[in-house]
Amino acid sequence: MINWRTALLPPALAIIFAMLLSSVALLISGANPLEAFATMGAQLFHGNTAVSTVNLAIVYYLAGLAAAIGFQMNVFNIGVEGQYRFAAVVAAIVGAWMELPPVLHVIAILVVAMFSGALYALLPALLKVYRGVSEVITTIMLNSIVFGIVAFLINPEQFGVLHGNNLSTAEIAPSGRIPGIPLGEAGTLFGFIVIAGALGYGYWFMLTRTRFGFELKASGESKTAAAAGGVSARKMTLAAMLLSGAVAGLVAMPELLGRDYVYAMTATQGYGFTGLAVALLGRNHPAGIAFGALLWAFLDRSAVSLESIGIPSEIATIMQGTIVLSVVVAYEIVRRADLAAEQRRVGRAGRNGQPAGVAEGGAV
Amino acid sequence: MERPDPTATTARRRLPGWARGALWAVVAIGVLSTASYLTDMPILTSSDTSQTALRLGLPILLAALGGLWAERAGVMNIGLEGMMILGTWGSAWGAYYGGVWVGLAAGILFGLLGGLLHAVAVVTFNVNHIVSGVAINLLGLGVAKYLATLVFEPISGNPRESPSVEKFDTYSATFLSDWLGALEDEQRVVLSDVAGLLRGLVTHVSPLAMIALLLVPASYFILWRTRFGLRLRSCGESPVAAESLGVNVYLHKYIAVAASGGFAGMGGASLVLLQGGADYLENQVNGRGYIGLAAMIFGNYRPSGLLGGAALFGYADGLQLSGGGAAVLALCYGAVLLLAIIVVLQLIRRHWWAAAGGVAGAVVLYWIYWTSDELPSDLIPYTPHFVTIIVLAVAAQRLRVPKAIGKQYRRGEDS
Numbered sequence: 028m029i030n031w032r033t034a035l036l037p038p039a040l041a042i043i044f045a046m047l048l049s050s051v052a053l054l055i056s057g058a059n060p061l062e063a064f065a066t067m068g069a070q071l072f073h074g075n076t077a078v079s080t081v082n083l084a085i086v087y088y089l090a091g092l093a094a095a096i097g098f099q100m101n102v103f104n105i106g107v108e109g110q111y112r113f114a115a116v117v118a119a120i121v122g123a124w125m126e127l128p129p130v131l132h133v134i135a136i137l138v139v140a141m142f143s144g145a146l147y148a149l150l151p152a153l154l155k156v157y158r159g160v161s162e163v164i165t166t167i168m169l170n171s172i173v174f175g176i177v178a179f180l181i182n183p184e185q186f187g188v189l190h191g192n193n194l195s196t197a198e199i200a201p202s203g204r205i206p207g208i209p210l211g212e213a214g215t216l217f218g219f220i221v222i223a224g225a226l227g228y229g230y231w232f233m234l235t236r237t238r239f240g241f242e243l244k245a246s247g248e249s250k251t252a253a254a255a256g257g258v259s260a261r262k263m264t265l266a267a268m269l270l271s272g273a274v275a276g277l278v279a280m281p282e283l284l285g286r287d288y289v290y291a292m293t294a295t296q297g298y299g300f301t302g303l304a305v306a307l308l309g310r311n312h313p314a315g316i317a318f319g320a321l322l323w324a325f326l327d328r329s330a331v332s333l334e335s336i337g338i339p340s341e342i343a344t345i346m347q348g349t350i351v352l353s354v355v356v357a358y359e360i361v362r363r364a365d366l367a368a369e370q371r372r373v374g375r376a377g378r379n380g381q382p383a384g385v386a387e388g389g390a391v
Numbered sequence: 392m393e394r395p396d397p398t399a400t401t402a403r404r405r406l407p408g409w410a411r412g413a414l415w416a417v418v419a420i421g422v423l424s425t426a427s428y429l430t431d432m433p434i435l436t437s438s439d440t441s442q443t444a445l446r447l448g449l450p451i452l453l454a455a456l457g458g459l460w461a462e463r464a465g466v467m468n469i470g471l472e473g474m475m476i477l478g479t480w481g482s483a484w485g486a487y488y489g490g491v492w493v494g495l496a497a498g499i500l501f502g503l504l505g506g507l508l509h510a511v512a513v514v515t516f517n518v519n520h521i522v523s524g525v526a527i528n529l530l531g532l533g534v535a536k537y538l539a540t541l542v543f544e545p546i547s548g549n550p551r552e553s554p555s556v557e558k559f560d561t562y563s564a565t566f567l568s569d570w571l572g573a574l575e576d577e578q579r580v581v582l583s584d585v586a587g588l589l590r591g592l593v594t595h596v597s598p599l600a601m602i603a604l605l606l607v608p609a610s611y612f613i614l615w616r617t618r619f620g621l622r623l624r625s626c627g628e629s630p631v632a633a634e635s636l637g638v639n640v641y642l643h644k645y646i647a648v649a650a651s652g653g654f655a656g657m658g659g660a661s662l663v664l665l666q667g668g669a670d671y672l673e674n675q676v677n678g679r680g681y682i683g684l685a686a687m688i689f690g691n692y693r694p695s696g697l698l699g700g701a702a703l704f705g706y707a708d709g710l711q712l713s714g715g716g717a718a719v720l721a722l723c724y725g726a727v728l729l730l731a732i733i734v735v736l737q738l739i740r741r742h743w744w745a746a747a748g749g750v751a752g753a754v755v756l757y758w759i760y761w762t763s764d765e766l767p768s769d770l771i772p773y774t775p776h777f778v779t780i781i782v783l784a785v786a787a788q789r790l791r792v793p794k795a796i797g798k799q800y801r802r803g804e805d806s
Contacts, residue, residue, distance in 0.1 A: 105525075164681070164684065164685045167681040168779050300525070339536075339537055344537075348526050348527075348529035356512060
């Protein structure tokens with residue numbers, strides 16, 4: 028059973044708190060907070076902002092799912108960032124090189140992307156399982172190294188092509204692209220939204236309806252208890268890390284196959300870190316992650332429209348950081364309040380409103 | 392500096408810490424000078440390299456110290472990166488208006504504020520340590536950018552950069568430096584190498600570097616030789632037991648995490664206030680907080696160990712900056728020599744699998760050295776990161792992690 032109060036109250040509190048805090052920051056810099064928030068709200072009805080927000084949210088959703096799979100097993104896959112960039116550049120190169128009939132081409136690219144994402148997660152997974160190296164440190168190092176790898180692979184001496192001033196991979200043929208969903212004036216929605224939705228459902232199904240999902244969660248809750256039940260924590264850690272890497276491999280695909288068709292040096296970074304925050308906001312629940320992704324994409328887009336009325340766009344970043352922190356704090360506060368309320372309720376029940384005596388196990 | 396795998400010295404476990412440190416230093420210098428002699432790359436042990444290494448190692452050393460304080464009190468601190476970013480902004484701001492020392496103080500203060508925020512979230516509200524750290528990294532970046540736009544843009548005309556600020560003066564031990572310089576130029580085996588490395592450490596040294604280096608033994612003394620330190624560490628091992636003995640766990644954790652932020656802020660300041668460093672520049676921290684954390688873990692949560700870790704990263708970074716691809720290749724050669732020593736030690740102790748692994752690693756590294764004239768230039772700047780992963784893979788098994796690290800603790804609740 029879902030307790031709606033404990034699930035929805037904290038995010039609402041957090042958003043209100045973040046708005047208050049950013050109002051203070053806005054006032055300090057001499058801007059009118061009401062005007063700023065009105066601009067942020069109104070942007071959704073201008074041109075293609077709404078659709079581009081959803082498009083960005085699709086990307087964040089995939090990154091959030093990737094992070095959430097790790098969280099379920101208590102593995103902190105901060106390496107989503109490196110994994111998705113590695114997968115994107117490899118998939119772009121392989122995809123441009125392959126010649127296949129339409130649907131097959133797309134599937135092949137997606138498989139390559141998932142495989143390379145998992146491959147980039149393999150080293151930290153192996154080091155964690157067999158050498159006890161913290162995955163946080165190794166994946167952070169690999170996140171930096173990926174910059175070098177991307178630059179190396181996009182170099183014209185290897186696989187790069189120079190378009191004007193911009194280096195990128197060769198273009199993927201039309202057979203390897205995913206058609207968008209045209210919405211007329213409002214813009215074009217990524218066709219990848221269907222795949223993202225299916226992945227979200229698959230994630231939910233895996234966790235709640237399969238034995239593997241149960242073992243994964245059990246092992247994440249308590250390694251020793253799971254081991255007593257015959258679940259190998261090592262195997263689960265490896266599986267979680269590789270699955271997380273495979274999903275991370277898909278993060279750049281909506282943009283690569285739906286809009287850009289090449290992977291450039293200047294491609295946007297930081298989706299992986301966003302994914303962590305989004306997964307936290309959504310409490311690892313597929314619907315929650317979708318909500319978090321939409322909120323985050325909305326704030327990102329707001330930065331642009333805030334800039335246009337002369338407000339520093341960093342306000343959006345500050346709001347994002349505040350929301351993450353206050354969401355987790357708010358969950359904790361609501362949890363404590365619920366716990367205290369329940370204790371009072373139990374204490375009152377059955378004794379005509381009298382608290383239980385010490386002899387019956389009540390509080391001293 | 393290059394250091395052997397700690398397993399190499401387990402046969403001498405009884406040796407006191409200072410003797411093991413000295414032994415490692417001797418092995419490292421021996422390997423480096425042999426490698427520089429055989430590959431004809433004097434830059435491996437030149438004074439330029441060690442001077443750059445000192446400058447680049449400082450922020451990492453300070454971040455690692457910050458990590459040490461927090462983690463010894465049982466609090467994971469991924470937020471070091473964000474606190475360092477706050478420190479860079481604070482120190483540039485302070486230094487612009489009040490000179491270097493004010494800048495240093497402001498940097499520490501800003502880092503400390505970041506640390507306090509982490510403490511509030513983690514200690515008071517029991518937020519997951521990594522979650523709070525990630526949020527602080529986001530906030531640190533956002534706040535620093537925001538403040539830079541607000542304060543620096545009107546002065547420097549660029550929201551990504553501060554106006555140029557005063558830097559620390561540097562001091563040299565002139566007589567010693569000249570004498571070592573003469574010795575270095577003679578190019579005698581070993582002697583000149585040692586002279587080169589030492590000369591870099593006594594020439595153009597800033598007060599900040601001296602303070603940072605003194606903070607290592609100071610941290611050791613406070614954490615391991617005082618009552619306060621014992622209590623702080625007990626919070627990281629078993630907070631319930633500590634509380635039962637009357638230690639105020641919350642207070643000690645607060646102090647530890649705030650101090651941790653202060654160290655990180657100082658690390659940020661060292662990026663801004665040293666000669667040869669940039670002024671405040673967006674993204675100048677560039678993962679150094681994380682590398683500091685890695686250095687601390689590599690150093691097995693000990694002050695002496697993290698000094699070695701920071702030296703290793705600083706050295707790898709300084710070498711690739713001043714020597715480029717050829718120098719990194721020579722470093723590969725040095726690593727082969729080191730692995731050979733380790734393999735022999737493992738064979739003596741009959742650890743066949745470890746020895747086989749060492750041989751495999753050595754063969755791969757030697758193959759890289761032998762077949763390539765030049766490493767891909769895009770990958771060379773990431774030498775320290777590669778070194779981190781390799782070193783952790785070799786060294787990480789003997790870690791002694793504080794027992795209650797990352798655990799949530801509430802007074803009166805059983806953990």
